Amino acid sequence: MFKKLLSDTVIYGLTTMLMKLINYLLVPLHTEVFTPDSFGIVSYFYAYAVLFNIIYTYGMETTYFRFATKKDDGGQAFNYIQTSLLLTSILFSSLLWLFAPHISDLLGYANSEIYVRFFALLFAIDTMLVIPFANLRILGKAKRFASLKLTEALLTYALNYFFLVSCKEIYANGQEGILTDLVRQFYDPNFGLGYTFLANLITKAGIMLLLLDKFLEIKLRWSWSKMQPYLKYGFPLVFSGIAFAINEVSDRQLLKLLLPDDFYSFGGADYAIGIYSANYKLSIFITLAVTAYKYAAEPFFFATADSKDSPKVFANVMYYFVIVLMMMVLVVVANLSWIAPIFIRSSSYLVGLPVVPILLMANVFLGMYYNLSVWFKVTDQTKYGAYISFVGAVITIGLNTLLIPIIGFYGSAIATLSCYFTMMVLAYVLGQKYYPIPYNIKMISFYIVLTGIFVLLITFLKFDSFAENFIVHNSIFAIFLLIIAFVERKFIKQTANSIKNKLLKK
Numbered sequence: 016m017f018k019k020l021l022s023d024t025v026i027y028g029l030t031t032m033l034m035k036l037i038n039y040l041l042v043p044l045h046t047e048v049f050t051p052d053s054f055g056i057v058s059y060f061y062a063y064a065v066l067f068n069i070i071y072t073y074g075m076e077t078t079y080f081r082f083a084t085k086k087d088d089g090g091q092a093f094n095y096i097q098t099s100l101l102l103t104s105i106l107f108s109s110l111l112w113l114f115a116p117h118i119s120d121l122l123g124y125a126n127s128e129i130y131v132r133f134f135a136l137l138f139a140i141d142t143m144l145v146i147p148f149a150n151l152r153i154l155g156k157a158k159r160f161a162s163l164k165l166t167e168a169l170l171t172y173a174l175n176y177f178f179l180v181s182c183k184e185i186y187a188n189g190q191e192g193i194l195t196d197l198v199r200q201f202y203d204p205n206f207g208l209g210y211t212f213l214a215n216l217i218t219k220a221g222i223m224l225l226l227l228d229k230f231l232e233i234k235l236r237w238s239w240s241k242m243q244p245y246l247k248y249g250f251p252l253v254f255s256g257i258a259f260a261i262n263e264v265s266d267r268q269l270l271k272l273l274l275p276d277d278f279y280s281f282g283g284a285d286y287a288i289g290i291y292s293a294n295y296k297l298s299i300f301i302t303l304a305v306t307a308y309k310y311a312a313e314p315f316f317f318a319t320a321d322s323k324d325s326p327k328v329f330a331n332v333m334y335y336f337v338i339v340l341m342m343m344v345l346v347v348v349a350n351l352s353w354i355a356p357i358f359i360r361s362s363s364y365l366v367g368l369p370v371v372p373i374l375l376m377a378n379v380f381l382g383m384y385y386n387l388s389v390w391f392k393v394t395d396q397t398k399y400g401a402y403i404s405f406v407g408a409v410i411t412i413g414l415n416t417l418l419i420p421i422i423g424f425y426g427s428a429i430a431t432l433s434c435y436f437t438m439m440v441l442a443y444v445l446g447q448k449y450y451p452i453p454y455n456i457k458m459i460s461f462y463i464v465l466t467g468i469f470v471l472l473i474t475f476l477k478f479d480s481f482a483e484n485f486i487v488h489n490s491i492f493a494i495f496l497l498i499i500a501f502v503e504r505k506f507i508k509q510t511a512n513s514i515k516n517k518l519l520k521k
Contacts, residue, residue, distance in 0.1 A: 030161035030307075037168040041175055042296050045211070046361045048179050051282060051289030053208050058292035059271065059285075060130060060212070062264035063122070067134070069260050071107055071142040074252025075100060077313070077392060078245050079149050084317045094236045096245060097146045102237075104139040111135035123271070133212040140219040147229035152314050160310075167222050174214035178202075251397040258404030262411045262434045266427035267292065269415040278423055281366065291424040293359050294367035298374040300347050304340060305382035316389045326452045333386045333452075337459050338499060340379045341466040345495050348372050348470050349488035352481070370428040372470050377428070379463075380435035387442035390450035399445055407438040458502075469495055 045054055075096045082092040111118065112135045115128035124130075151160040182202040185195055223230075270291065271284045279287055312332070319325050347354065348371075355368055391399040411434045418426025446452060473488050500507065 026157040026161055026311075030164055034164050034168040036299075037165075037172050040172055041211075042293060042358050044172075044175060044179065046289075046293055046359060046364055049208060049289075050286075051363065052285040053289075055267075055285035055287075055289035055292065056124065057208050057211055058288055059122075059267055060134070062267045064134060064138070065264050066257065066260040067107075067138050068141060069253065069256035071104060071138050072100065072145055072256075073103070074249030074256060074397070075245070076145050076149050077252055077397075078249035079146055080153065080313055080317050081248060081392065081395070082245065083150075083153055084314065091236075091241065092245065093146060093150060093232075094234045095238070095241050097143075097233050098235045098237050099242060099245075100142050100146065101235075104142045108135040108139040111138070130209060130212055133209070133216050137212070137216050137219060140216070140223055143230075144219070144223060144226065147226045150229060152310060157311075163222060163225060166225065167218055170218045170221055171214055174217055175211060178210035178214055248395060248397055251401040254401040255397065255404040258401065258408040261408040262404065262431070262438075265408075265411055266415055266424075266431060269412070269419060270424060270427060273416060273419040274423060275420060278420075281363065287424055290364050290367040291370065291427060293364045294355075294370050295374055297347075297351075297355060297358060297368075297371045298378050299358075300343055301340060301375050301378040301382065304343060305378060305385065308336060308382065309385055312385070316393060326450075329386070329389060330453045330455065333383070334455050334459060336386060337379075337383065337462055338503070340382060341462045342496070342499070344372075344375045344379060344466055345469055345473075345492050347375060348473050349492045350485070352484055367424060369474075370425060372474060373425075373428040373432050376467070376470070377432040377435050380432070380439045384435060384439045384442050387439060387446055390442075390446040390452065394450050396449065399449075403438050403441045403445070406441060407434040410434045410437055462499075465495070465498065 045057065049057070079092050079096050112132050115131040115135070118131045119125060119127040148160060148163075151157075151163075182198050183204060185198045186202050186204055188195065267288050270288050274284045274287055276283060281290075316329070319328060322328070351368065351371060355365060355371070356362075359365060388400060388403075391397055411430050414430035414433055415427055418429060422429075443454070443456075469491055473491055476487055476491075478484050478487065
């Protein structure tokens with residue numbers, strides 16, 4: 016049981032690491048090509064993309080996991096849910112396309128309707144890919160899932176580089192030739208950041224072609240009576256998802272609305288959003304671990320939910336999940352001074368670096384929430400997910416509104432941390448009432464508090480030389496590892512003996 020979860024997590028983990036690493040290479044590319052103002056616009060549009068993706072899928076991915084893992088499904092969930100998503104995607108994207116000029120004006124970017132129409136197509140294609148990818152995860156085809164996701168990341172980066180660097184250089188070079196003539200046929204230097212959206216659209220269409228065999232398996236089916244149990248399960252997840260999207264991306268929107276014009280000497284709201292968004296991406300390391308774990312854990316949780324040992328299994332998984340994340344947080348914070356310039360090429364973005372430890376811990380609490388949320392998914396009480404996310408949204412909006420005018424994007428980081436911490440606590444308290452799981456709260460709390468103390472210690476211990484910072488900060492991390500090794504010595508010894516015995520048998 017654990018072996019399957021671990022092996023899939025490793026595959027998804029390595030894939031997600033490479034995929035995110037490739038995607039995060041877009042950060043130095045974009046921050047080098049675009050000013051913080053332009054980068055802020057890209058981040059602003061993609062922030063809305065999170066919300067629209069939730070509306071487009073209306074909880075059907077989790078619903079598919081729940082029903083497709085039942086023995087009597089017979090492929091019904093795949094056909095009915097995919098048909099439903101196809102019909103609603105056509106409807107939603109048609110509305111976006113039709114009202115694109117009004118939507119771009121509403122967002123505060125007049126004459127940007129082409130971007131809205133790109134997203135209308137992008138949302139539809141992305142939605143059509145959700146269930147085929149989920150099907151690969153249920154069938155345990157982690158390697159194919161991984162290869163497709165890597166292809167997607169590589170193609171996205173390649174197209175961004177092609178449009179933003181190669182075409183720009185060829186166009187500006189002015190030399191006569193077949194290549195220059197070809198580029199001038201389609202390339203418009205004034206289109207600028209629009210090429211980032213176009214690159215994403217082309218990539219998604221390409222992945223759709225690579226999954227053609229899955230689409231050919233679909234038997235278009237529609238029946239209101241058949242869809243009712245799916246919609247009943249998934250509908251609360253829509254509200255949960257929307258509230259979660261507010262938690263995830265409203266900080267950028269609220270920064271634009273609430274940040275005083277003269278708050279920062281280096282620029283206005285779009286500039287600040289660009290800096291905050293670039294530094295937010297440095298929480299990649301925790302995001303990688305959480306995403307990889309989520310890919311493997313969702314089908315695992317649903318498949319093992321009916322086992323009598325499942326509560327104990329879920330508790331053990333949570334415990335070691337937290338330990339791994341705590342180690343990751345501390346090693347990133349200890350080495351942030353040299354990691355950050357690798358991902359953020361322009362020094363003008365580094366002013367936002369102090370928000371990174373806050374956002375790293377926020378993503379830890381989000382990962383813990385994913386673990387704790389298993390109870391309302393396997394007991395079909397998804398309404399509680401909506402309630403918890405709604406509380407999180409209220410906290411996010413309230414704290415952003417209160418803190419942004421006072422401390423700028425630091426207020427957004429604190430709001431994110433507070434939101435995910437509260438959601439985690441609520442998921443635990445309600446879960447113990449409706450689906451008790453024997454989590455080792457005492458030791459989990461110990462590791463979280465210890466990590467927090469060491470993070471503060473590293474943050475305040477600053478030296479003039481790089482060598483001093485590196486040695487002292489990583490010495491603190493080494494002490495943390497020694498504490499873990501001492502506390503978990505029994506588990507480490509058992510694991511080492513188990514590996515040793517398996518190697519001897521071979």
